[in-house]
Amino acid sequence: MRLIYNFFVLVVIILSPIIIITRIIKKKENPRRFLEKFSLLARKRLPGNLIWFHCSSVGEFLSIIPIIEKLENLKKIDNILVTTSTLSSSKLFDKFKFKKTFHQFYPIDNPIIVNRFLNYWKPSAAFFIESEIWPEMINSINKKNIKIVLLNARVSKKSFRQWYKYKDTATKIFNKFDYVFPQNKETIYYLKKLNVKKIKYIGNLKYSETEKFNKLNIYSKIFKKRIVFCAASTHHNEEEIIANLHLKIKNKIKNIITIIIPRHIERSEKILQLLKDKKLNTISFTSNQTVKKNTDIFLVDVYGESKSFYNVSKLVFIGGSMVPKGGQNPLEAIRLGCQVVHGKHIENFKEIFTMLSAKKMSFKVNNEKHLYKRIIKLLKGKNNNKKQIKKFKKIGNLILANYFNEIRNFI
Numbered sequence: 001m002r003l004i005y006n007f008f009v010l011v012v013i014i015l016s017p018i019i020i021i022t023r024i025i026k027k028k029e030n031p032r033r034f035l036e037k038f039s040l041l042a043r044k045r046l047p048g049n050l051i052w053f054h055c056s057s058v059g060e061f062l063s064i065i066p067i068i069e070k071l072e073n074l075k076k077i078d079n080i081l082v083t084t085s086t087l088s089s090s091k092l093f094d095k096f097k098f099k100k101t102f103h104q105f106y107p108i109d110n111p112i113i114v115n116r117f118l119n120y121w122k123p124s125a126a127f128f129i130e131s132e133i134w135p136e137m138i139n140s141i142n143k144k145n146i147k148i149v150l151l152n153a154r155v156s157k158k159s160f161r162q163w164y165k166y167k168d169t170a171t172k173i174f175n176k177f178d179y180v181f182p183q184n185k186e187t188i189y190y191l192k193k194l195n196v197k198k199i200k201y202i203g204n205l206k207y208s209e210t211e212k213f214n215k216l217n218i219y220s221k222i223f224k225k226r227i228v229f230c231a232a233s234t235h236h237n238e239e240e241i242i243a244n245l246h247l248k249i250k251n252k253i254k255n256i257i258t259i260i261i262p263r264h265i266e267r268s269e270k271i272l273q274l275l276k277d278k279k280l281n282t283i284s285f286t287s288n289q290t291v292k293k294n295t296d297i298f299l300v301d302v303y304g305e306s307k308s309f310y311n312v313s314k315l316v317f318i319g320g321s322m323v324p325k326g327g328q329n330p331l332e333a334i335r336l337g338c339q340v341v342h343g344k345h346i347e348n349f350k351e352i353f354t355m356l357s358a359k360k361m362s363f364k365v366n367n368e369k370h371l372y373k374r375i376i377k378l379l380k381g382k383n384n385n386k387k388q389i390k391k392f393k394k395i396g397n398l399i400l401a402n403y404f405n406e407i408r409n410f411i
Contacts, residue, residue: 048078
């Protein structure tokens with residue numbers, strides 16, 4: 001099994017020049033930093049104790065920011081390395097002014113490349129986030145006796161089925177972690193089915209929040225006289241749904257403005273063209289144009305600004321849920337006082353959405369017609385989420401404190 005895996009990784013390396021050039025053209029790769037994925041041209045390794053966090057992309061990175069903020073205050077930690085795999089997450093990282101923490105792209109999972117990476121950075125502990133399971137890296141970390149922990153672990157039904165086909169291999173890989181901290185009961189169940197030994201449940205890190213950017217009201221004046229509806233983390237085809245929705249809502253609520261925050265801003269030009277074809281008055285964040293009375297859509301074509309717009313929104317549609325992408329995290333919008341609407345595709349956050357739905361803080365819709373009716377009703381109604389939001393913040397703070405204490409045991 002390992003030989004087959006390494007063969008496919010080798011094929012990817014051989015084809016990497018074509019893959020990278022294509023990704024650069026599509027603006028999915030940093031033309032100056034892609035060599036980091038081969039453990040080349042890394043920044044200088046500063047002296048002292050270094051711990052390492054690896055997360056796949058934006059959502060996973062955001063979940064560990066509260067932890068990083070706390071760890072930066074520990075004197076025994078000199079450096080914190082964060083690796084991610086996507087360009088979007090690297091851009092978001094630059095929004096945070098960390099003191100000890102820096103970013104690199106995650107290396108390709110090849111024995112030579114991962115050993116070059118580990119020999120250079122020499123981490124005292126490695127923390128992988130959610131479902132980041134890379135066999136060669138995990139094997140090499142074990143051989144070097146570096147502590148490794150899987151934080152906020154997530155195993156979906158789909159991924160469990162894949163792992164279960166190679167149960168013996170999966171069991172060996174997961175048991176190489178010093179500890180696994182699952183984010184929900186579903187993951188606990190699947191991990192036990194895979195005979196994973198060291199499991200401890202302390203909650204979902206995504207309930208916690210960063211100490212920074214908590215009170216961003218810089219757009220309150222701009223949208224003061226408008227009723228604001230926000231569509232966040234939208235995927236391909238969802239922008240068209242939202243555009244059509246805005247045109248219908250506009251007939252009922254004259255001063256409505258819709259904010260669209262795409263999941264991948266590389267698609268912004270195509271989205272702008274779509275909105276133009278719909279004859280919607282649209283301005284983008286980066287255009288620096290003034291929001292006018294007749295502005296229909298405000299397109300947020302930068303990363304790291306969602307909280308600012310949740311602060312001025314009454315209602316948020318969570319993307320990736322009207323199309324089969326599994327949905328995105330609704331908790332940030334909830335914490336900032338918004339009500340949430342979503343489609344039926346919420347596999348990635350099923351437990352969270354179920355809980356929010358029971359408390360009438362989020363609402364599921366089955367189609368575009370249902371979406372329109374629900375949004376009209378919520379925009380005209382009152383939001384009574386304040387008490388529940390306070391409870392969520394307390395839960396989030398407790399989970400964060402527990403994770404912080406557990407992580408300190410491995411440093």
